[in-house]
Amino acid sequence: MTWLTWRQFRAAAAMLFAALAALAATLALTGPDLADDYATGITACTTQPGGCSDFVPQFFQDHRGPFLGVTAVVLVLPALNGLFWGAPLLTRGLEAGTHRLVWNQSITRTRWLAVKLALTGLAAMTAAGLGSLAVSWWASPLDTAAAKAAGDGFPRMGPLLFDTRGIVPIAYVAFALGVTVGMLVRRTLAAMGITLAVFVAVQVAMPLLVRPHLAPPTRSTIQITAANLGALMARRNGLLQVAVKAPDTGAWVLSNHTVDASGHAVDTIPCP
Amino acid sequence: MTAVIQAQGLGKRYGHGRRWALTDCTLDIPAGRVVGLVGPNGAGKTTLLNLATGMLAPTSGTIRVCGGRPAANPAQLAKVGYVAQDSPTYAGLSVADHLRLGARLNPGWDAALARARIGRLGLDPARKAGRLSGGQRAQLALTLGIAKRPQLLVLDEPVAALDPLARREFLQGLMEAVAEQALSVVLSSHLISDLEWACDYLIVLVDSRVQVAGEVEELLASHHRVSGPPPDPARLPAGHRAIAARHSDHQSTLIVRADAPIHDPAWTVGRLGLEDLVLAYMHQPASTDHNDRSTLEVQR
Numbered sequence: 001m002t003w004l005t006w007r008q009f010r011a012a013a014a015m016l017f018a019a020l021a022a023l024a025a026t027l028a029l030t031g032p033d034l035a036d037d038y039a040t041g042i043t044a045c046t047t048q049p050g051g052c053s054d055f056v057p058q059f060f061q062d063h064r065g066p067f068l069g070v071t072a073v074v075l076v077l078p079a080l081n082g083l084f085w086g087a088p089l090l091t092r093g094l095e096a097g098t099h100r101l102v103w104n105q106s107i108t109r110t111r112w113l114a115v116k117l118a119l120t121g122l123a124a125m126t127a128a129g130l131g132s133l134a135v136s137w138w139a140s141p142l143d144t145a146a147a148k149a150a151g152d153g154f155p156r157m158g159p160l161l162f163d164t165r166g167i168v169p170i171a172y173v174a175f176a177l178g179v180t181v182g183m184l185v186r187r188t189l190a191a192m193g194i195t196l197a198v199f200v201a202v203q204v205a206m207p208l209l210v211r212p213h214l215a216p217p218t219r220s221t222i223q224i225t226a227a228n229l230g231a232l233m234a235r236r237n238g239l240l241q242v243a244v245k246a247p248d249t250g251a252w253v254l255s256n257h258t259v260d261a262s263g264h265a266v267d268t269i270p271c272p
Numbered sequence: 273m274t275a276v277i278q279a280q281g282l283g284k285r286y287g288h289g290r291r292w293a294l295t296d297c298t299l300d301i302p303a304g305r306v307v308g309l310v311g312p313n314g315a316g317k318t319t320l321l322n323l324a325t326g327m328l329a330p331t332s333g334t335i336r337v338c339g340g341r342p343a344a345n346p347a348q349l350a351k352v353g354y355v356a357q358d359s360p361t362y363a364g365l366s367v368a369d370h371l372r373l374g375a376r377l378n379p380g381w382d383a384a385l386a387r388a389r390i391g392r393l394g395l396d397p398a399r400k401a402g403r404l405s406g407g408q409r410a411q412l413a414l415t416l417g418i419a420k421r422p423q424l425l426v427l428d429e430p431v432a433a434l435d436p437l438a439r440r441e442f443l444q445g446l447m448e449a450v451a452e453q454a455l456s457v458v459l460s461s462h463l464i465s466d467l468e469w470a471c472d473y474l475i476v477l478v479d480s481r482v483q484v485a486g487e488v489e490e491l492l493a494s495h496h497r498v499s500g501p502p503p504d505p506a507r508l509p510a511g512h513r514a515i516a517a518r519h520s521d522h523q524s525t526l527i528v529r530a531d532a533p534i535h536d537p538a539w540t541v542g543r544l545g546l547e548d549l550v551l552a553y554m555h556q557p558a559s560t561d562h563n564d565r566s567t568l569e570v571q572r
Contacts, residue, residue, distance in 0.1 A: 003376045007369060008362070096363065100356035101413070104325060105377035106349045106420070 001107055001115040012085060013123055020130055023073065027138040034063070038141035052148075060145040067142045070135045074164040077131045078172040079199045081124040086178020087191035089120055094186055117179065124175040132169040139165075147250045157252035159207035174199045212254050221259065222247055239268060274339070276303040276424050276456040277324055281333035284319050293319040294480050297333070301458070301473060301485075303423070306450060308471030308488075309460035310550050316480040317460040318357060321428045324458065325354040338423050350380055353417035357428040359410040363402030367395050370412055371419075378420045386419035389445070407438030411445065418449045425449075427459040431466050443470050464550040474546070476553040483553040484529075488546060495549050499525045500539040509536075516552040527552040 041059055045052040060067070090113075093099045103109055136143075143161060146154040154161050162168060177198060182191040222228065222244070230243035246253055257265045282297040294316040301307055311317050322328040323335055326343020335341075340348040361370060367390060375381045390397060393411050401409060410430055417425050427446070431439040447470060450457055461467050475485040484491065495515070502524045508514060512530040519525075527544065528534065534541050544552075 001377065004373050007365065007373075097356065097358060097360035098362050099360075100327065100354070101360045101362070101416070102373075102377070103327060103343070104349065104352070104354040104356070104417075105374065106346050106379055107377050108343070108346060108349065 001112055002119065004102070005116050005119045009085075009120055009123070016080075016127055020127060020134075023070070023131070024134045027070070027134050030066075031138040034138065035141050038145065056145050056148045060142060060148075063142055067139060067146070070139060071160060071164045074128075074131050074135045074169050075160075075203075077128050078124075078169055078174045079196060081127065082174025082176075082178035082195045082199055083192050085120055085124055086175040087182045087195045088188045089116060089179050089182060091182040091186055091188040091191050095188060121173075121175050124173045125170050128169040128173050129167070132164065132166060136165045155252045156250045159211075159252075162207070162211075162252075163203065172203075177202075217254055218251075220247060240271070274303050275300050275336075276305070277301040277335070277337050277458070279323075279333065279335045282320075282323060282330050282335050283332040284316075284323060284328060285331045292331075292480050294323070297482050299475065299482065299485055301456075301475075303456050304454065305456055305473040305487075306447075306471045307456070307458040307473040307475060308464070308467035309458060309475045309477060310464050310467065310554075311460075311462065311477035312554055313462050315477045317462075317477055318428055319480075320477065321354070321426050321458065321460060325352055325426055327354075327356075346379075350378060350420070351423045353420045353422035353425040355410075355413045355417045355425070355427040355430055358433060359406075359413035359430065361401040361404075361409050361412055364400060366398050366400050367404075367412060368397035370401060370416060371397070374416045374419055380421040382419045382421050385421075386415055389415045389418070393445075405438075406433050407435070407442065410434060410438070410442055414442065414445060414449075418453075418455075421453065422455070424456045424458065427457070429460055429462070431461065439466065446470070464547050468546050474550070476550055478554055491549060492544065492546065494529055494531055495544045495552075496528050496530060496534060497525065497542045497544050497548070498528050498534060498539040499523055499542075500536075509534075516555055 038059060041055050042052060045055040090099075093102070102112060143154075143156060143165070146161070147156055156162070156165070163172065174195060178191065178195040181194045181198065182188070185191050185194060224242060224244055228245045228247070230245045233241040233243075235241055246256075258267070258269065260266045260269055277299055278301075279297050279299040282294065282299075283292055284294045285292045297320065309317050309320065319328065323330055324337050324342060326337075326341070326349075338348070338351040340351070342352065343349055362373075365373070371383070371386050371390065374386060375383055390412075393408070393415075395404070395408060395412065401412060404412065410433070414427070414430065417427070425446075430446075431442055434442060443466075446457065446459075449455060457471075459467060459471070472488050473486070474488050474491055476483045500523070502519055502522070508528070511532055512528050512534065515527040515529055517524060517526045527548070
């Protein structure tokens with residue numbers, strides 16, 4: 001059964017792993033330079049007056065395109081697994097009627113299903129894991145910079161980086177989802193569509209509805225001082241807008257508001 | 273001789289409350305026969321074959337095939353070969369791949385037999401199954417079924433999609449395998465003419481019920497075409513049962529099942545061909561009361 005599963009699956013597997021290898025090779029060639037540039041930049045800027053507050057956001061801005069590009073690859077990889085490996089895994093055979101051929105060889109249906117799920121599922125998890133590993137390694141200086149680039153950065157625990165770094169993409173492998181939907185609707189094309197829709201819904205619902213409640217958030221009240229002042233902008237109506245850097249730059253800020261000296265939430269504070 | 277298929281009160285209903293696809297099917301088919309399963313489309317032939325191969329689980333009753341529950345375990349699966357309807361094959365796999373598949377998935381695989389058959393058929397081993405003609409694909413599926421070396425080979429409408437020449441070649445190939453191996457065969461068709469020369473045991477399935485089952489010779493010996501003056505139901509002696517009847521003003525023609533010879537001088541008795549016999553059972557109206565077959569069922 002392993003042979004048959006592999007024989008049916010090898011073309012799809014070869015295609016994805018070839019694409020992953022190309023991605024890994026590109027990352028391997030550019031990664032060391034990127035890390036060097038960042039290390040050199042940091043060494044240079046720490047001795048300068050004002051520290052690295054200009055260099056870090058600039059470094060991130062310079063590499064924003066590729067950073068988002070490779071992150072997107074890791075984000076869609078599980079969806080592709082679910083769409084092109086999971087959904088058709090059983091439905092294609094059911095549509096072509098080949099289950100009636102294979103179920104009448106001398107192996108049980110349980111074994112047939114187990115081998116198919118295990119082999120393809122492992123391959124999907126490996127693909128997601130390798131993709132995430134390569135991107136996490138390549139992007140580590142940028143992740144650091146992104147976290148520090150207050151305002152338009154991406155904190156490590158925030159929705160985008162949390163989903164696309166480390167082992168999270170392995171867990172996100174939508175392969176099982178695809179198989180399940182495929183068994184329920186029994187038509188490949190419909191299964192692919194539903195898998196995509198459900199995967200997107202889960203990707204949106206997890207950071208919005210689930211993850212904020214998994215651990216109690218840390219609340220901190222900080223004073224606006226010259227040290228944590230990010231920017232000052234004069235508005236037309238005579239107000240002065242103040243941007244403040246969060247104390248923990250890697251933190252995922254769920255909400256923030258301004259309080260006055262007595263602790264009441266306010267929109268404006270009169271200038272002293 | 274042992275039974276190759278034993279069914280007791282077997283029934284299958286798809287979904288809840290829907291029509292029964294097969295009801296109250298009781299069969300005892302001896303081994304070593306080539307069984308023709310005949311009935312109109314939608315009569316329940318595929319359901320019965322799927323129950324026999326364990327593709328479906330029965331809703332009621334029991335079925336045992338080659339002494340075991342169908343598809344219960346690998347050993348049981350090895351005993352039964354099934355060429356399903358439309359001879360499914362993997363379109364993307366080559367002929368050689370299919371043989372490798374058979375070898376990998378069947379402990380009793382006869383590689384020499386499979387290779388010889390493919391060679392004799394002139395199939396290119398490198399050709400993808402999706403590019404074979406319907407007849408070639410059916411032959412490939414049959415090769416997989418035969419080379420598995422089963423005790424029972426089940427074929428569902430194997431020749432329905434084939435042209436007359438391919439039909440004959442397919443059945444000849446099947447009969448050669450039956451002659452070479454001690455193989456029992458069950459094959460279904462909606463046309464008796466497909467199976468007439470091949471099978472020696474017949475099951476007629478109409479309207480999800482088995483109408484008649486038995487050795488072809490016995491069936492032919494016990495069924496008669498009788499004609500005579502319009503009948504009086506009471507005249508039909510005990511043990512005689514009219515299967516079909518056609519009446520005109522002066523004359524009636526009946527198909528009668530009689531275990532004893534018919535001696536009534538009013539009737540002219542003639543022999544019946546297998547095709548007519550099957551047609552008589554097939555054209556029986558969808559009777560609601562199957563226990564009351566001794567009354568004349570008048571058609572048209």
